Amino acid sequence: MDKYISITGLAADVAKESIGAAFLISRSLFKSEEQTLQDWTDSGVKAVVASEFSSRFTKMALQNGILPITLSDEQIKQLLQNVSDRPGYKLTVNLESQTVSDEFGLSVPFEADSFYKRCLMDGVDIVSFALSAEKAIEAYEEKWNK
């Protein structure tokens, strides 16, 4: 997994044409199957932006290297307006400072889970995270006779 720090890329409305986009913006509660998420990871999607995510989706997205960003309905509306008004509209997502910004002066903070933030910034997926505790797992198996 690549390290996730500050990424600039095309933004798109998830309900419309979104090929090549790094950031998908959704008007409604975001739902998706894991296979779709994986396809997105493969096609370079870095974040999805919506006003609400299910807890199941949030975890699954983070584990697949995609950042779910929760913004207000107002902010979503504004972003979608920008996407349709300005062909080639780009966003910058800075995970370190937890802000979404554009070149026209927009700058909005967002919340991020601290554990997954660190995993994404270090480029570590949950499997690498678990395997980094190899010694602890072995010690556990030894202690509990497993």
Add this chain to the structure above:
Amino acid sequence: MPTPKTILDKIWDAHLVQSADGAVPLVYIDYQLLTEVAGPQAFERLRSDGRDIWRPDRTIATIDRNVSAKAAKTPEVEKQIQSLVDNCREKCIGCFGIGNVNQGLIYVVAPEQGIVQPGMTIVSGALHASTCGALGALALEVNAKESECVLAAQSMPMVKPKLMEIRVNGALPPGSSAKDLAMAVLIKAFDLMRQDELLDQYVIEYTGEAIRTLNMTGRLTLCNMTSYSGALSAIIAPDELTFKYLKGRPHCPMLGREFDAAVTKWKSFRSDDGCAYDKTIQIDASEIKPTVSWGIAPGFSLSIDDCIPLTDEHLNDFCHHLMHKALKFMGFSPLWNMTDIAVDCAFIGSSAGGRLGDLRAAAKVVKGYKCNPNVTAVVSPGSGIVKMKAEAAGLDKIFLDAGFRWGEPGSSNIELEDAPTNGICASTSSEFQICSGVRTCLVSPAMAAAAAITGKFTDIRNWEYR
């Protein structure tokens, strides 16, 4: 005095590999259960990431449901099955394949083989992992990434769930079964959702007199269906019934000293008196009547003697919308009596209705009767073992004489493929909405059997047993 702990606290403490500041705790998983649907994807990821399997002996696979001769013909299903079998062979993972007498639905097989034991942590990518909670294990459904993680490290990062107690007081009245209790729980969960409260952070522990008197078939059905509440899982503290159930099962400790020592350990996995639950709700079992689900989501269920409700204006937008959708989908109208609704097919099987106890309950109803000629009726034993035992008890004859089909283990609703498209099915499965092209109304095994005979939903409390 030490602080009283819940069953969840105890299982959690016994599986914590590492808990560092700022990181999600790493939790050890005793077994991962794989099927042809959930398995291949995890193997593929593991391979593409260049990782190996940590503990092949703590991974167990079974060909779950794609067994019927009809289903096996589709190339996609063939491919899934072959992929699971090949992966298991390559990685030295035990797999109950087709033709193996132990093969069957994963959540019938895993308890039946004694793989699931009290105090264990279990994960699976297959829906309804919560079933395993009936034996006092913490069993969680995982996504493909987590499944890969457990294959690679036998552990996964996990936030500790909250624990909700559902105390079921009193006793179930005659005619009411675990299935009816499960639907009562789902109605409660739906009520909470109506108040915008979700259960997605909770494991549900069932306690109370009605739970203690449920047999293991009933406990497994209840825990299986709990996954529809939106909760992470369900769990029932082990007791003498659990130990008796596990005794002598292939994966359990050897009878004698080893088994006795295991029982002593298993007994500790219970919530201490005075422990703190994050939430408690109570249900009175004596009020639970035989129930039918009439819609597309859990919570749309009612007593057999009731009628389809009027759409409720007190519902929030989401639920209101869902209710309209349910009526339209099912083709029902408000105020229809449930017992006037005709059924086109009846299905007895699945991991919430295909165990020996379920088949016995249904056979008792069927004995001496013939199926209604308009009903396609199918029985599908949940595993090879269930099938064998049922045949030894002569249950297959009772069903076949009445005009039921007797399917292969785990063949699921696939046997219903030639039933009328969009037909209404009285089903013991755990799938609301639709399965193999028929619209399902969930009922207990006895009620599904009765519907097959009368051709409509039938109140089992008035049944004349022959």
